[in-house]
Amino acid sequence: MDKTVGHKSAYAYLYPALDPFDRRMLDVGGGHNVYVEQCGNPNGIPVVVLHGGPGGGCSPAMRRYFDPSIYRIVLFDQRGCGKSRPHASVVANTTWHLVADIELIRQTLGIDDWVVFGGSWGATLALIYAQAYPENVRALVLRGVFLMTQPELDWFYGGGAGRFWPELWDRFASLVPVDERDDFVAAYHRRLFSGDHAEEVKYARAWTAWENALAAIGSDGMTGDAPAEYARAFARLENHYFVNGGFLDKSQQILHPDQIAKIAHIPGVIVQGRYDMICPPDSAHKLSKLWANSHLIMVARAGHALSEPAISAALVHCMDRYNSAQSFTGL
Structure with missing residues (x-):
């Protein structure tokens, strides 16, 4: 694999834009309807794409990491975000609901x-799904690994990452009263679920801005305000999962010997990414x-984001390698 990536955008390494050949809303129970789409070759190698967050939703760019003549590409918006409904809802919305949704999508299609392809929270969910249904997974392709552990949350919401971005951390932390700063996830939770829509949007935008600012290695920290409803869904869902420890007990931890x-x-x-701050x-x-x-594959000059050019180049290379060899040997 060529590890030298020039000053191109991530899009330069992706396959051309394409439209889905199938779009549907799938009733997954609990009052939720999940948006599902399929692209590429209907008879190709199936690959399901798991987006990050929780609450990030899919984007059209996520279709483009796979040769559309080879792969049958399945994308879906997880409960409560993107085109799925109800929007921003945390009712009947846990890791185990999402695992069941993935399996229902597989059966329905x-x-x-x-192949299960996921980044950040999508990598978390990919691993948990594979551990629940190993017989249904041909291969795993993961990016920006998050294992849903307390030390990872402490790093990002307890001031660890803030030591590298002190001015942005001050902006995030200053919205919380001093006597609540021992637990920012809990403090934001109270405000993201206050029932006051304006307050929820205010804190959702702050939560989202903190994460977005640290996503790319070349970030200047100036992300602007995310659209109100996107931010509210993203922040509420992410916070809901983090407050609840990803709904994983000790025996369900990804690195538990029985699970591995x-x-x-x-x-x-x-x-x-070598310099992944998230x-x-x-x-x-x-x-x-x-x-x-x-x-x-440790990418030398990259952070967390899927949109990092070197990250995108590496992922496309891996998927091309898998479609030709049905393995990752020789990467």
Whole structure:
């Protein structure tokens, strides 16, 4: 793999834009309807794309990491975000609901097994799904690994990342009274679920801006205000999951020996930005050491975002390699 990526945008490394051949709303229960789309080759290698957040939703660019003549590309908006409805709802919205939704989508589309492709929270969900249904996963392709652990939350919401971005951390922290600053996730939770829409949007935009500002290695920290309803869904869902520890008990932790054993046979690749401020590389490194059938690609000059050119180049290369060899050997 050529590890030198020039000053191109991420889009330069992607396949051309394409439209879905199938769009649908799927009733997944609990009052939720999930938006699902399919692109590419209806008879191709199935791949399901899991977006980040929780609450980020899919974008048309996510269709373009795969050769559309080879892959049957399945995207969906997780409960409560994107085109799924009800918007910003946390009712019947847990990790295990999302795992069940992925499996229902697979069954509904008549897919035997598929490649699971996810970044950030999408990588978390990909791993948990694979551990729940290992027989249905051909391979895992992960980016910006997040393992849904308390130390990771402490890093990002407890001042660790703020030591590198002190002026932006001050902006995020200053909205919380001093006597509540021992737990910013809980403090924001109270305001994101206050029932006052204006207050919820205010704190949602601050929550979203803190994360967006640190996503790319070349960021100047000036993200602007996210659209109100996007920010409200993103922040409420993300905070809801984090307040609840991802709905994982001790035995369900991704790196628990019993859970790692379930995916030991599944081939996988991990694409990780060396300077990822949101999901630092030690999580990807720990995962790769325990998961014997994985291959870790540490991208030298990249942060967290899918839109990082070197990250996009590496992911497209991995998917091209898999479609030609059905493995990641030789990357």
